[in-house]
């Protein structure tokens with residue numbers, strides 16, 4: 304990996320299993336970036352940093368959401384949704400990442416959002432399908448990712464939303480906005 308040093312810095316921020324996941328996301332994202340004509344270095348950096356504060360103290364994450372003026376609605380949802388948005392702030396302030404697309408890819412990697420860039424989709428998909436992930440239906444998502452980025456994004460997002468609904472869990476609105484945006488662009492909404 305080109306950014307070995309960056310990956311090294313994740314070692315004291317997460318347990319080994321999550322570090323393996325992080326490596327998997329970065330390598331998958333590099334490959335998909337090459338496949339779909341995106342910048343592989345940006346994919347690698349976003350992949351390595353996407354879970355940078357996944358294991359941070361919940362109270363600290365909460366204070367960061369307030370002080371950085373992130374979407375206040377996050378606080379009404381499960382703390383699992385906080386690490387992406389706060390991770391983008393940490394990537395910018397501590398790791399001096401300036402590229403907006405990388406920062407957005409980190410910020411929206413859990414929920415997606417309307418108007419995602421290709422890099423954002425690549426990180427969202429890579430987070431779901433990297434080699435260490437195991438869940439029913441993953442092979443279908445992996446196959447989609449090899450064929451069509453947009454369709455893979457729709458399938459991954461649908462999987463995530465359906466999973467939450469089946470578990471009777473609340474769904475953060477960004478995911479619905481993302482879904483509607485993807486469907487409208489696909490021309491599935493009737494006039």
Ligand SMILES: Nc1ncnc2c1ncn2[C@@H]1O[C@H](COP(=O)(O)OP(=O)(O)O)[C@@H](O)[C@H]1O
Nearest residue numbers: 383384412413414430463467473474475476478
């Ligand atoms: N729109 C959403 N609303 C609420 N929870 C969500 C949403 N999207 C994803 N989640 C949940 O957030 C959690 C964290 O997701 P993620 O950042 O992908 O973490 P992990 O890498 O551990 O799966 C998961 O349990 C997922 O089901």
